Amino acid sequence: MRVTHSGRTVEVQNGETVLDALLRSGENIPYSCKAGSCQSCRMRVVSGSVPEAAQVGLKETLRAQGYFLACSCRPDGDIEIESDIQVQSVVGVVRARDRVGEDVLRIRLEIDDELDYAAGQFVSLVRSDGLARAYSLASIPGDPSLELHVRRMPGGRMSGWIHESLGVGDAVSLRGPFGSCFYVPGRPDQRLILAGVGTGLAPLLGIARDALARGHEGPVDLFHGALVSGRLYGVDVLRNLERCHRPFRYHACALNESQGDPETLRVGAISDIVLSSVKETLATSRVFLCGDPGFVNDLRKRLFLAGASMQEIHADPFTPTGSTTDAN
Ligand SMILES: Cc1cc2nc3c(=O)[nH]c(=O)nc-3n(C[C@H](O)[C@H](O)[C@H](O)COP(=O)(O)OP(=O)(O)OC[C@H]3O[C@@H](n4cnc5c(N)ncnc54)[C@H](O)[C@@H]3O)c2cc1C
Ligand code: FES
Structure with a gap:
């Protein structure tokens, strides 16, 4: 199998991905997770076809235009590809x-x-x-x-x-x-549930601020978890957001704390805290999950089993480079 990119043709070895073949040949192709999760290696097929597995996680409109992920693409015929012009x-x-x-x-x-x-x-x-x-x-x-x-x-x-x-x-x-884990305006009364651990807070903070700036009126509950309360960060920013926006509520969660002030700290596993806090409204809520892939994939499954709609769960697992973690 051969892949042609920018006028150069490279042989793809048995079982090799398009990304690895191009990197081996000295091309400077951007990538990050190498696990089909981050989309940094997105490219477009110009002639020939790519296997379905190379388009998992891409929006229907992108799939129809021939976009695919080079790190998940093991072609079964010769293809010509180009870099992603949308990036x-x-x-x-x-x-x-x-x-x-x-x-x-x-x-x-x-x-x-x-x-x-x-x-x-x-x-x-x-x-x-x-x-x-x-x-x-x-x-x-x-x-x-x-x-x-x-x-x-x-x-x-x-x-x-x-x-x-x-x-x-x-x-x-x-x-x-x-990525496609972001707030889309509409249904301003819907409850938004945002949950993350570690730097999973970064996208959640952006999503919460964006929703509030666009006039979202339903409850916006942000759960941020760490092993101990001392490892939570951004607390002042989140408390300030709470003061300035009535629908916004910040739930600080710590796993290994002997006790918390119930006003400011929830003690226990963040997934359990989220589930017990939002159970009643889950079927009609929109959910955003970010951070550690184990946490994201586990909570996604548990929320779905508890009644959340899969279409309403938006997730960004921070899959490490070269990981074989299943991001789906
Ligand atoms: C969509 C997406 C968004 C991301 N957003 C952020 C973000 O906002 N902030 C942020 O800090 N990171 C984020 N990451 C993770 C980031 O891309 C890197 O993976 C991370 O910074 C580690 O890179 P590194 O080069 O320092 O470590 P590497 O040199 O790649 O790895 C060093 C060692 O650490 C291990 N390792 C790497 N990451 C993890 C992990 N998460 N859990 C357990 N072991 C790990 C590796 O397996 C290796 O053994 C995101 C990842 C993805 C896919
Ligand atoms: S999706 Fe290919 S490098 Fe992350």
Whole structure:
């Protein structure tokens, strides 16, 4: 099997993905999770066809136009492909970096061009050596800068570099936007349930602010979980949002806490807390889940079994690069 891209033809070895074949041949193709989850490697087939598995997770309209994920594509015939023309590339200059949690940095980036994104989507941050990782946007369109929350992973190449070396005034490349976990206006009385752990807060914060800015009137419940309360971050921002917007409620959740002030802290597993708090209205609610893939996939299943509609559950699992985690 051969794949032709930008006038060059590359042999795809047995069982190899299009992404790996192009990378092996020295092409600079953006990617992040290599697991069909982040969409950073989205491309378009110009002639020939791609297997169904290469289009899992893409919207019907994109599938019809021939878009596919290069990291999930093991072609069964020769194909010609092109880069994704819908994806924008911008340069972001770091204007602020603040430690907002024990291992979380908030980065504010000023970009050199408009980025047409929806709050809750994510971008691929590309280092000058080609290393790329997905980071969710905590900002909303109209904010003066893009906001990212980056958790430092032990031994993490990109997050370690961001924490240690990326300084104010430095520039990085960004590609995107990607993802379909965002607020779509309509049904302003519906209850919104947002739940996340760790930096899963970043897209949820964007989605909540966006919904409120668009006049959402139904309850907006944001659940943020950590092992202990000291590892929760963004508490002031969320409490402030609560003060300024009547429909918004922030639920801080900590797993390993001996006791909490019931006014400000819920103690226990965040999934159990979410389920027990929203059970009655689940069938008519819209749900957003972000962060650790184990948490997202488990809660998605439990909410569905408890009566939520699958169409109303929007999820962004932060699948690590090279993981075989099933994001569906
Ligand atoms: C759609 C999407 C959105 C994302 N948004 C954010 C975000 O807003 N903020 C953020 O901090 N991260 C986010 N991520 C995760 C991010 O893309 C990187 O995976 C993360 O920063 C680690 O990259 P790294 O290069 O530092 O680690 P790597 O060098 O890739 O990995 C180092 C080690 O850590 C392990 N590892 C990496 N990630 C995890 C994990 N999540 N859980 C357990 N082990 C892990 C790896 O398996 C490896 O052993 C998102 C991912 C996706 C797919
Ligand atoms: S979907 Fe292909 S690299 Fe993430």
